Amino acid sequence: MHDATMPAEPFRPAPGLTRRAVAFVAAFYERNLFERIIIYLFLAAFIVKVVFEFGMGQWGFVQSQNRQWVFYGLLALDYLVSARKVFNIRVTVNPMSLFALVFFVMCAHGLFVGIMLGNAPFVIFNDLVPPLMIGLNILRMQSVTEYKPVDFRFLLTACTLLAIGSSVFGYAGQAIGNPTGPDIGENKIYIPLLFAALFTLRPFPKWVGVAALIMISLTLGDINRTTMAFVAVATAGYVLIMTIRNPAQGVLAGLATVVVLAAAVSMVSPESKTYQRVTGLMEIDLSERKGSIGERQAEWDAIQAKLERGGPNVEWLGLGFGGLYDVARTHGYLKNEGHAHYAWAWFNLRFGKSGYVYMALLLAALVYNGARSFQARTENGLFVCFLCLLGLIYCMTHVNSVFLLSGTHFFRPLGDKFRAGGPPLT
Numbered sequence: 050m051h052d053a054t055m056p057a058e059p060f061r062p063a064p065g066l067t068r069r070a071v072a073f074v075a076a077f078y079e080r081n082l083f084e085r086i087i088i089y090l091f092l093a094a095f096i097v098k099v100v101f102e103f104g105m106g107q108w109g110f111v112q113s114q115n116r117q118w119v120f121y122g123l124l125a126l127d128y129l130v131s132a133r134k135v136f137n138i139r140v141t142v143n144p145m146s147l148f149a150l151v152f153f154v155m156c157a158h159g160l161f162v163g164i165m166l167g168n169a170p171f172v173i174f175n176d177l178v179p180p181l182m183i184g185l186n187i188l189r190m191q192s193v194t195e196y197k198p199v200d201f202r203f204l205l206t207a208c209t210l211l212a213i214g215s216s217v218f219g220y221a222g223q224a225i226g227n228p229t230g231p232d233i234g235e236n237k238i239y240i241p242l243l244f245a246a247l248f249t250l251r252p253f254p255k256w257v258g259v260a261a262l263i264m265i266s267l268t269l270g271d272i273n274r275t276t277m278a279f280v281a282v283a284t285a286g287y288v289l290i291m292t293i294r295n296p297a298q299g300v301l302a303g304l305a306t307v308v309v310l311a312a313a314v315s316m317v318s319p320e321s322k323t324y325q326r327v328t329g330l331m332e333i334d335l336s337e338r339k340g341s342i343g344e345r346q347a348e349w350d351a352i353q354a355k356l357e358r359g360g361p362n363v364e365w366l367g368l369g370f371g372g373l374y375d376v377a378r379t380h381g382y383l384k385n386e387g388h389a390h391y392a393w394a395w396f397n398l399r400f401g402k403s404g405y406v407y408m409a410l411l412l413a414a415l416v417y418n419g420a421r422s423f424q425a426r427t428e429n430g431l432f433v434c435f436l437c438l439l440g441l442i443y444c445m446t447h448v449n450s451v452f453l454l455s456g457t458h459f460f461r462p463l464g465d466k467f468r469a470g471g472p473p474l475t
Contacts, residue, residue, distance in 0.1 A: 078127070078130055078131060079197060080197055080200070080203075081190075081195065081196075081197040081198065081199045081200075082127075082131075082186065082189050082190050082195045083190055083199055083457060083460045084199055084200065084203070084204050085127060086124070086186065086454075086455050086456070086457055087204060087208065087235075087238055087457060088204070088207050088208070088211070089120055089123040089124055089127070090120055090234075090235045090238060090454065090455075091207070091208050091211035091212060091215075091234050091235050091238070091239075092119075092123060092211060093116050093117075093119040093120035093123060094116055094211070094215055094232075094234035094235055095211045095214050095215050095218075095234060096119050097112050097115045097116050097119060098214075098215045098218050098219055098222075098229070098232075098234070099214075099218050101115050102218070102219065102222050102227060102228075102229035103218045103219070103221060103222040103227065103229065106222075106227045106228070107228070107229075108228040108229070109219070109222075109228060109229040109230060109232075110228075117453065120453075120455075121178060121182070124182065124455065131195075133194075134189070134192070134194040134195055135189065135194075137192075137194050138188060138189060138192040138194060139192050139193045139194065140188050140191060140192055141191065143191070143461070144414070144417060144418075145187055145191065145414070145418065145459050145461055146187065146188060146191060148187065148410065148414045148459065149183075149184040149185075149187040149188050149459075150184070151184075151407065151410050151411075151414075152180045152181070152183050152184030152187070153181075153184050154407075155180050155399075155400070155407055156177060156180055156181050156184070158366070158369070158400055158403075159173075159176060159177065159180075159367075159369045159370035159399050159400065160173065160177060160369070160370055161369065162366050162367060162368065162369025162370075162372075162400075163176070163368075163369030163370035163371040163372065164369075165369070166363075166368060166369055166371075166372070168368070168369060168370065168371025168372055168373075169371050170371075172370070172371035172373070172387060173369075173370045173371035175371075175387075176370035176371055176387065176399070177370050179449075179452040179453060179455070180452060182455050182456070183452065183455055183456040183459075184456070185456075186455050186456035186457075187456045187459045190456065190459075190460050190461070191461055199429045199462070201245075201246075201250075201428045201429050201432070202250075202254075204242070205242060205243075205246050205250075205254070205257060206254075206257075208235075208238065208239055208242055209239075209257050209260050209261070211234060212233045212234045212235070212239050212260075212264060213260045213263065213264060214234075215231075215232060215233065215234035216231040216232065216233060216234075216263070216264045216267050216268065217231070219231035219232055219267075220267055230271065231264070231267035231268055232268055232271070233264050233268060236268075236273075236276055237275075237276070237439055237443065237450050237454070238436070238454065238457075240276055240279060240280065240435075240439070241279070241432060241435030241436050241438075241439055242432055242435075243257075243261055244280075244283050244431075244435055245428050245429075245431040245432035245434075245435055246428065248287060248431060249427070249428040249431055250428060266316075269313065269316055269317060269321075269323065270317065270318060270321035270322060270323055271321065271322045271323060272322075272323045273446075274446065275439070275442050275443055275446045275447065275450075276439075277323075278442050279435075279438065279439045279442055282438065282442075283435060283438065284306055287302065288302045288303045288306060344376075344378055345390045345391055345394070347376055347377050347378070348376055348386075348389050348390060348391070348394050349389075349391065349393075349394045351374050351375060351376040351377070351386075352374055352389060352394055352397055352398045353397070355368070355374040355375075355398075356368070356397070356398075356401060363401060364401050364402060365401045365402050365403055366400065366401045366403060367397065367398060367399045367400040367401035367403070367404055368398055368399065368401075369399065369400075370399065371387070372387065372398060372399065373385040373386060373387050374386055374387075374398070388449065389448070390446065390447050390448065391444075391445065391446075391448065392408050392411070392412075392444035392445065392448040392451075393405070393408060395448045395449075396408040408444075411444070411451075412441065412444060414458075414459060415437045415440050415441050415444075415451075415458060416437070416441070418433065418437050418458065418459055418460075418461070419433070419434045419436075419437030419438055419441075420434075421461075422434040422437065422461075422462050425462045427462065429462040430462040432462075433457075433458070433460050433462050436454070436457060436458050437458050440454075440458045
């Protein structure tokens with residue numbers, strides 16, 4: 050019998066459990082870097098939702114910085130654990146590896162100008178990390194040291210579980226009065242992933258379909274315009290391909306799309322953000338400088354004015370990393386802003402007129418890798434193709450969404466000799 054006066058023995062996990070946990074972690078770090086980056090993004094969103102929004106009651110709208118800190122922390126841990134792979138990196142010469150060099154040139158450009166203009170060191174560092182990690186991750190993803198088969202079904206399972214977890218905790222937080230709400234976590238990845246699975250997996254996992262319907266129903270009132278545009282383009286493209294190959298199936302797919310769209314519209318409340326965003330598209334006034342779209346126009350005006358005040362050198366080379374500007378918002382005047390929504394505004398802010406060259410190369414790389422990935426005719430290829438398509442749309446609405454996916458747009462599925470298998474896209 051245990052004596053209550055004696056200290057309790059420390060908890061020791063069962064040896065078998067410890068071995069399984071270690072084996073799971075070791076197996077995870079042996080997975081393709083493309084898979085690991087995507088899971089880090091979902092895991093970061095889930096952790097922030099649980100800890101900061103549900104647990105601490107913080108406002109969900111201002112969590113982007115916390116998500117970045119958690120994500121880059123997980124990525125830094127990956128670089129530490131995979132140090133041997135990083136030091137033994139082997140890269141082939143191809144369009145994507147050459148494009149990685151463009152990001153290194155951008156980093157050198159932004160760093161040099163930012164230092165010369167005396168920008169704040171921490172802000173310079175904050176702007177440097179995303180493009181630097183994109184370049185490094187592009188090279189790592191095609192290195193033979195990281196070359197493993199991409200398990201599409203595992204990726205779909207892991208992302209669905211983390212996404213439904215974020216939605217449930219967001220809903221629970223909202224129910225207890227916290228300023229949060231349900232969201233998919235990383236919809237700019239999950240929606241392309243879900244579409245690729247719908248178009249290629251036979252049979253499609255029923256539990257994933259149920260989970261997706263639950264998440265969509267919970268978040269239907271707050272869908273952004275970029276996601277709506279992607280769904281419209283991807284669906285229209287699929288119906289068109291179906292119609293060309295089999296007119297009868299194409300007509301049925303078109304009718305099914307109309308029915309689903311009508312059902313979704315009937316479920317959206319006029320007070321919801323989704324409804325307001327859709328109706329707002331019908332009332333766009335490019336001369337306006339208030340509201341979501343108007344504020345983006347105001348950013349462009351403010352950036353142009355700041356560059357012009359800096360003289361010809363600043364107009365051509367930009368403000369570099371750490372460059373800030375002041376801009377009028379709908380509900381006030383924001384000083385020392387370092388963010389810009391549109392790609393042409395962001396590249397102009399950081400690199401001046403020379404930044405348009407970088408932007409053109411980015412758009413060309415997205416188009417090239419999207420088209421090349423589609424030709425793979427596998428679930429992984431279609432997934433990357435959809436990532437590139439959504440990335441192109443985000444360049445016109447929120448370019449940071451491209452940078453914060455840390456190079457996953459530029460994975461090369463056609464070069465994957467270990468394709469995950471499954472039926473081809475038909």
